[in-house]
Structures are given as C-alpha cells and as structure tokens.
Amino acid sequence: xxxxxxxxxxxxxxxxxxxxxxxxxxxxxxxxxxxxxxxxxxxxxxxxxxxxxxxxxxxxxxxxxxxxxxxxxxxxxxxxxxxxxxxxxxxxxxxxxxxxxxxxxxxxxxxxxxxxxxxxxxxxxxxxxxxxxxxxxxxxxxxxxxxxxxxxxxxxxxxxxxxxxxxxxxxxxxxxxxxxxxxxxxxxxxxxxxxxxxxxxxxxxxxxxxxxxxxxxxxxxxxxxxxxxxxxxxxxxxxxxxxxxxxxxxxxx
Amino acid sequence: xxxxxxxxxxxxxxxxxxxxxxxxxxxxxxxxxxxxxxxxxxxxxxxxxxxxxxxxxxxxxxxxxxxxxxxxxxxxxxxxxxxxxxxxxxxxxxxxxxxxxxxxxxxxxxxxxxxxxxxxxxxxxxxxxxxxxxxxxxxxxxxxxxxxxxxxxxxxxxxxxxxxxxxxxxxxxxxxxxxxxxxxxxxxxxxxxxxxxxxxxxxxxxxxxxxxxxxxxxxxxxxxxxxxxxxxxxxxxxxxxxxxxxxxxxxxxxxxxxxxxxxxxxxxxxxxxxxx
Amino acid sequence: xxxxxxxxxxxxxxxxxxxxxxxxxxxxxxxxxxxxxxxxxxxxxxxxxxxxxxxxxxxxxxxxxxxxxxxxxxxxxxxxxxxxxxxxxxxxxxxxxxxxxxxxxxxxxxxxxxxxxxxxxxxxxxxxxxxxxxxxxxxxxxxxxxxxxxxxxxxxxxxxxxxxxxxxxxxxxxxxxxxxxxxxxxxxxxxxxxxxxxxxxxxxxxxxxxxxxxxxxxxxxxxxxxxxxxxxxxxxxxxxxxxxxxxxxxxxxxxxxxxxxxxxxxxxxxxxx
Numbered sequence: 001x002x003x004x005x006x007x008x009x010x011x012x013x014x015x016x017x018x019x020x021x022x023x024x025x026x027x028x029x030x031x032x033x034x035x036x037x038x039x040x041x042x043x044x045x046x047x048x049x050x051x052x053x054x055x056x057x058x059x060x061x062x063x064x065x066x067x068x069x070x071x072x073x074x075x076x077x078x079x080x081x082x083x084x085x086x087x088x089x090x091x092x093x094x095x096x097x098x099x100x101x102x103x104x105x106x107x108x109x110x111x112x113x114x115x116x117x118x119x120x121x122x123x124x125x126x127x128x129x130x131x132x133x134x135x136x137x138x139x140x141x142x143x144x145x146x147x148x149x150x151x152x153x154x155x156x157x158x159x160x161x162x163x164x165x166x167x168x169x170x171x172x173x174x175x176x177x178x179x180x181x182x183x184x185x186x187x188x189x190x191x192x193x194x195x196x197x198x199x200x201x202x203x204x205x206x207x208x209x210x211x212x213x214x215x216x217x218x219x220x221x222x223x224x225x226x227x228x229x230x231x232x233x234x235x236x237x238x239x240x241x242x243x244x245x246x247x248x249x250x251x252x253x
Numbered sequence: 254x255x256x257x258x259x260x261x262x263x264x265x266x267x268x269x270x271x272x273x274x275x276x277x278x279x280x281x282x283x284x285x286x287x288x289x290x291x292x293x294x295x296x297x298x299x300x301x302x303x304x305x306x307x308x309x310x311x312x313x314x315x316x317x318x319x320x321x322x323x324x325x326x327x328x329x330x331x332x333x334x335x336x337x338x339x340x341x342x343x344x345x346x347x348x349x350x351x352x353x354x355x356x357x358x359x360x361x362x363x364x365x366x367x368x369x370x371x372x373x374x375x376x377x378x379x380x381x382x383x384x385x386x387x388x389x390x391x392x393x394x395x396x397x398x399x400x401x402x403x404x405x406x407x408x409x410x411x412x413x414x415x416x417x418x419x420x421x422x423x424x425x426x427x428x429x430x431x432x433x434x435x436x437x438x439x440x441x442x443x444x445x446x447x448x449x450x451x452x453x454x455x456x457x458x459x460x461x462x463x464x465x466x467x468x469x470x471x472x473x474x475x476x477x478x479x480x481x482x483x484x485x486x487x488x489x490x491x492x493x494x495x496x497x498x499x500x501x502x503x504x505x506x507x508x509x510x511x512x513x514x515x516x517x518x519x520x521x522x523x524x525x526x527x528x529x
Numbered sequence: 530x531x532x533x534x535x536x537x538x539x540x541x542x543x544x545x546x547x548x549x550x551x552x553x554x555x556x557x558x559x560x561x562x563x564x565x566x567x568x569x570x571x572x573x574x575x576x577x578x579x580x581x582x583x584x585x586x587x588x589x590x591x592x593x594x595x596x597x598x599x600x601x602x603x604x605x606x607x608x609x610x611x612x613x614x615x616x617x618x619x620x621x622x623x624x625x626x627x628x629x630x631x632x633x634x635x636x637x638x639x640x641x642x643x644x645x646x647x648x649x650x651x652x653x654x655x656x657x658x659x660x661x662x663x664x665x666x667x668x669x670x671x672x673x674x675x676x677x678x679x680x681x682x683x684x685x686x687x688x689x690x691x692x693x694x695x696x697x698x699x700x701x702x703x704x705x706x707x708x709x710x711x712x713x714x715x716x717x718x719x720x721x722x723x724x725x726x727x728x729x730x731x732x733x734x735x736x737x738x739x740x741x742x743x744x745x746x747x748x749x750x751x752x753x754x755x756x757x758x759x760x761x762x763x764x765x766x767x768x769x770x771x772x773x774x775x776x777x778x779x780x781x782x783x784x785x786x787x788x789x790x791x792x793x794x795x796x797x798x799x800x801x802x
Contacts, residue, residue: 100435281644373559380780388761392583490659509651
C-alpha cells in the first residue's frame with residue numbers, strides 16, 4: 001500500500017467538511033475521486049500532498065505520516081496559469097523542478113528534452129506560457145511534475161478549465177503516460193465520465209456528512225479493459241452500468 | 254521616504270513612444286517649437302522682467318559656455334563638471350539604494366512574520382520627505398560629499414525596500430505551493446520565484462527611487478554647499494545670473510529625462526515576457 | 530499569512546508563523562518595534578550619547594515638542610506648511626486636472642503635446658527653488674509656486690488617463706441615449722472619472738506636502754522644515770528630533786485622512802476599477 005488514509009477528517013470554518021475516511025492507494029493504481037462541490041475532495045488531495053494537515057487522522061506514505069510536501073509527490077494544480085512562472089520559457093519552467101532537486105546542470109537539458117517529448121511540447125520549448133493555449137499550459141505543468149520523477153501524481157481537476165476536445169486528448173495522453181511510466185495517480189474531478197474513463201478505482205464522496213451518512217459514499221473498482229477508447233469504452237455496457245451506479249452520488253441523493 | 258512619488262500607470266518617455274504616426278510626431282515637434290517661440294516672444298517683449306526670464310539665445314549661450322562648447326578663447330565654465338558631479342551622486346546613491354533596498358526588502362518580504370512585525374513601522378516611514386533627514390545627517394556626519402551620498406542612498410532606499418516587500422508579499426499562493434512541492438529552499442524560492450515575480454513592483458520602486466535620488470542630490474548640494482548643479486543654480490540665482498540659472502535648470506531637466514528614459518528601456522527589456 | 534477560520538471567535542487569532550495570538554496582542558504588535566527603537570534611542574542618549582549635539586533622547590524631544598506646542602510655534606509653522614502646500618496644490622493640481630481632462634477628451638491635442646509634456650515633466654521641482662527665490666523672494670508665493678509645479682504634472686497625466694479609461698460601454702450608452710457632447714461630458718465622463726481622479730488627488734496631496742517641507746529645508750525660512758533645520762543649526766537636537774517626528778506624524782495623518790476620504794468617495798461612486 002503506497003498511500004494510506006487512516007480516519008482522515010477535515011474541519012474548516014468550524015464545520016466538518018470530511019468525516020473520518022479510510023482507504024488505501026496501491027502502487028501503480030489510478031484512483032479517481034469524484035463528488036459535488038464542497039465534499040472535500042480537493043482538501044483531501046491537498047492533505048495527502050502535505051500542504052495542510054488533516055484535522056483528525058493521518059495520511060501515511062510508505063507507512064510514514066505525511067507532514068509536508070515532498071518531491072516524491074507531484075501536484076498538478078487546476079489553475080495552470082498561476083502555477084507556471086510567466087517569465088520563464090517552457091523548457092525553463094520544467095528546469096525549475098530539476099534546479100530544485102539540485103540536478104547537475106550538465107544533465108538537465110537531456111532530461112528536459114525527454115520530458116517535453118513525452119508530453120509532445122518539444123516544438124514549443126522556447127515559448128513563454130502566455131504564448132500557449134490552455135491545454136498546452138497544462139501539459140507544461142504536467143511536464144514539470146514528471147521532471148520531478150515522482151512516485152505519486154496528485155491532480156486537482158486538471159482538465160476542468162479546458163474545452164471538451166482538449167480535455168479528451170489530454171485524458172488519453174495521461175492514460176498513456178501512466179501506463180508507460182507506472183505512475184500512481186490520484187485524480188480529483190467532478191466529471192463522472194472522466195473518472196470512470198481514467199480510473200482503476202473510483203471513490204465517490206458526499207457533501208455535508210452527517211452521522212449515518214459518512215463522506216465516503218462509495219468505492220468501486222473499474223475493471224474496464226485498457227487501453228481505453230473515447231468512443232468504444234464509453235459505449236460499453238459495463239461503463240454505463242458503473243455510471244448509473246455512481247450517478248446518484250453526485251449531489252443527487 | 255520620498256522626495257516625489259510617481260505611481261499610477263507606467264509612463265514611457267517620448268523616445269520610445271510606440272505607434273506614433275508621422276503627423277503626430279510633426280504636431281508634437283510643432284507644439285514644442287511653438288512653446289520655444291512663446292518663450293522667445295515673452296523674453297524679448299519683456300512680458301516678465303529680463304532678470305527673471307532670460308532669452309533663449311542667452312540661455313543657450315550660457316549652456317554652451319558652461320559646457321565648454323563656446324567660441325574659442327572664451328574659456329570653459331564648470332557646468333560639465335557640476336553636471337557630472339550631480340549625476341554621479343545621483344547614480345551612486347541610487348545603485349546603493351537598490352542593493353540595500355532589494356536585499357533588506359527580500360529579507361523582510363520573504364518572511365510573513367517579519368512583515369507582520371515591521372510592516373506598520375515601514376508604512377510610517379513611507380510618507381516622510383527624504384530630505385527631512387538632511388539636518389539630522391549634517392549633525393551626525395557634518396557637511397561633506399559623503400553625507401550627501403549617504404542621505405541620497407538612505408532616502409532612495411525606502412521606495413525600493415517597500416516595493417520589494419510589497420512585491421514579495423503579493424506572490425500568488427499557488428507559486429508558493431509550487432515552491433513547497435518542489436522542495437525549493439527558502440533562498441531558492443526568493444531568488445527563483447519571489448524576486449522575479451516581484452520584479453514589476455521592484456522596478457516601479459526603482460523608478461521612484463531615481464526621482465528621489467535626483468531631488469535629494471540637488472537639495473543636499475544646495476544645503477551642504479557641495480559642488481554640483483544644485484549649488485550652481487543657487488549661486489546663479491543669488492547673483493541674478495538668470496541665463497546661467499536657466500542653463501542649470503535645463504541640465505537638471507536633461508538629467509531627469511535621460512535617466513528616466515534609460516530606466517524605462519531597461520524595464521522594457523526585463524519585463525519583455527509580459528508582452529510576448 | 531494569518532489563517533483565520535471563518536466563524537471562529539476573534540479573541541484568539543493565528544499569526545503568520547502559526548502561533549496563536551490573543552486579540553490585544555494583535556492590536557499591540559504594530560507598535561512593539563517602534564517602541565523598542567525609541568527605547569533603544571532613549572537608552573543610548575542617556576549613556577553613550579550624553580551631551581551630544583546631534584542626537585537627543587526621545588523624552589527630551591517630547592518635552593521640547595510640548596514647549597513648542599505651548600508657545601504656539603508648532604501650530605504656526607504647521608499652518609504655514611499646510612497652507613502653502615494646499616495653495617500650491619489648488620493651483621497646480623487644479624490646472625493639471627483641467628488640462629488633463631481637456632487632453633483626455635481631445636486625443637489629437639494629447640498626442641501633439643506628448644513630446645512637450647515628456648520634456649518638462651522629469652524636471653525635479655527643487656530645481657525651480659532658486660528661480661522661485663529670484664522671482665518671489667522668500668515666503669508663501671515662492672513655496673506655493675514650486676508645489677504647484679510639482680503637483681501639476683502627475684495630475685495632468687493621471688487626469689488624462691482617468692478620462693481615457695472611462696468604460697467605452699458607458700460612452701456607447703450615452704450615444705444611444707442621444708446625449709449632447711456637453712451632457713455626455715457632465716453626466717457620464719466626469720462622474721465616471723471621479724474615483725480615479727480622487728486617487729490622483731491623493732497622490733498629489735502627498736507630493737504637495739513632501740515638496741513643501743523640502744523647499745523649507747532647502748531655502749524658505751518658514752514652516753516646519755525650516756524650524757527643523759534651524760533647530761539643527763542651533764545645536765538643539767531635542768527640538769530637531771521633535772520637529773522631525775512631528776513632520777512624520779503630520780504626513781501620516783494627512784495621508785490617512787485622504788485614504789479615509791477616498792474610501793468614502795469609492796463607496797458613493799464606485800471604485801477606480
């Protein structure tokens with residue numbers, strides 16, 4: 001078990017956002033967390049990444065409590081525009097991760113090129129973020145995260161601000177990446193279809209937990225075959241069944 | 254501390270005016286020429302006493318003589334030397350102020366606790382006229398060139414310091430989190446993320462510091478009787494040498510103009526990424 | 530960054546380092562560093578710096594300040610400085626606002642005057658002190674004229690910008706409503722510019738005060754700047770320190786008042802968006 005959530009509860013503003021929740025994430029797994037606004041999915045992700053401590057309970061990585069951010073855990077923010085350094089080029093933005101990790105300068109260009117090739121941005125290495133579209137900017141952020149060579153990739157609604165076509169393209173790229181590099185991914189989204197399309201397992205959270213109605217509403221395995229296809233997979237009976245099963249947890253119950 | 258505060262939309266001097274159509278340029282030059290003509294008429298027509306308003310020709314003559322560009326055999330005046338003295342003082346003080354201001358500002362601005370402790374004190378110092386410490390500095394250091402330089406640096410430091418603190422405080426939380434996630438050291442964060450993010454603010458502060466350093470240099474020269482344009486124009490006024498006075502004023506204007514233009518150019522280059 | 534949970538009782542607040550502060554501590558904190566510095570200065574003046582001509586103990590400065598207040602000197606000097614600053618501001622910012630508004634409304638004229646403005650604007654106002662001395666001698670008019678020059682340019686530039694930055698949508702509405710150009714000016718453009726003009730005014734007030742004090746320190750034998758300079762020359766460090774502190778207080782007070790006024794204006798007329 002790579003990541004363990006042990007009775008993790010989060011209180012904000014005097015209210016309980018997340019009731020004590022426990023589950024684990026295995027190495028190499030793609031876990032998606034869905035839920036309506038206010039269910040605490042983003043705060044859960046941030047707590048797991050060490051940006052904030054949970055109010056109760058503990059998140060453990062390799063058995064050790066997570067107390068602060070680590071290079072092993074890469075975080076992809078939803079507002080990609082704010083997460084990139086506007087005064088640095090694409091290549092230079094990726095280089096930031098290597099500089100922080102004190103990678104020798106001689107090694108950096110090769111690693112940057114490799115990572116940019118993985119996300120398909122080799123041609124734009126010299127451009128500034130402001131010259132790129134939203135989808136490309138998000139890919140730059142992903143590239144920088146990959147440059148960290150993390151074992152865990154945390155993604156907070158990374159494709160939420162993009163148009164549908166770009167989103168689908170990036171979903172497929174992400175799936176391919178995860179397969180090729182054997183990454184463990186925890187992916188937060190409010191889009192049920194996206195969660196089912198990408199994940200090996202989908203965790204559904206409820207908003208406004210109450211006694212008898214814990215935050216963790218459902219946890220289902222997604223045994224759909226890989227590699228997945230935007231058309232075929234989404235038409236498969238299994239997909240539709242899972243979708244129906246989880247639909248009501250998105251603020252419909 | 255400031256001698257004069259210029260905030261608001263950034264201004265670019267005429268030299269780098271973009272999109273100036275030829276007709277606009279012509280009109281601009283025409284208006285300037287018109288003003289000079291007005292000056293000529295006013296001075297020759299003695300609308301104002303000759304003692305107060307010299308003619309353009311006389312002013313130009315004083316300028317040329319003072320700068321040593323006059324007719325042979327006239328002997329050169331000291332205006333060139335004075336200009337260099339004032340310019341030198343201004344630039345040296347400004348550079349010192351920039352180094353101190355950015356250094357201290359980075360130290361204070363990067364720490365939220367330091368900001369909270371020192372913030373109100375810094376805000377109290379902001380509206381103080383930079384020249385107000387001159388009497389204190391005279392008491393402590395006496396009348397000397399070093400004293401003036403110290404006051405220039407001290408006065409010009411505050412806009413840069415405040416701007417640096419402000420700039421670092423407004424670094425977006427997302428960038429801080431990126432720094433934390435990459436496990437960037439504190440110094441690494443300041444150098445690679447904080448200061449570059451604060452650069453627009455810092456440059457605005459340095460623009461302000463330039464105005465302050467010129468003003469304090471001139472005032473310092475006037476009070477402490479140090480050789481420079483400040484003292485030169487004071488003496489010219491006392492001796493009723495209007496054309497020399499105007500020549501000195503023109504040179505101060507030129508110094509102000511040139512230094513602002515240079516800084517604006519540098520700013521353009523450094524912030525080029527804002528307009529890709 | 531202080532994290533304060535909404536709804537949490539304000540009697541205990543978390544400081545930036547995460548330590549919890551009681552509310553009274555939070556109110557006191559801005560004053561601690563200045564008080565510490567004053568205490569250090571006091572200690573120094575009483576021990577190492579005894580009998581110094583340059584530095585005085587803050588307690589002595591306080592006493593000197595009190596004397597100045599009682600004798601009426603403090604108020605008289607402040608009145609002069611504030612008066613000449615205000616007069617110069619009225620003249621300079623007044624003309625600057627009118628000219629700026631005119632230029633903002635007539636783009637062709639604005640483009641033509643660009644060069645001339647950029648030539649004269651960078652001239653430091655203190656350079657005009659000897660000229661003003663020559664023309665007016667010493668006194669109110671001399672100081673007023675330098676302040677006027679100093680406040681004219683920023684107001685000119687900012688007033689122009691204020692008019693130009695009026696929402697184009699508002700202008701279109703005016704046209705659609707069929708307002709005459711004059712009505713459009715008075716009903717739409719001017720009121721829309723007020724928030725920005727006020728911000729410009731606030732800036733010019735600060736400039737006016739600073740320039741007035743600077744002129745007094747440099748040349749004019751009136752006002753608070755001169756009083757401070759005189760105290761230093763008379764080897765009266767307590768009075769000099771008192772004047773210096775008073776200048777600071779006046780500056781903070783005037784700026785604070787302008788800020789409060791600006792908030793009022795913004796509430797009535799919307800912010801300088």
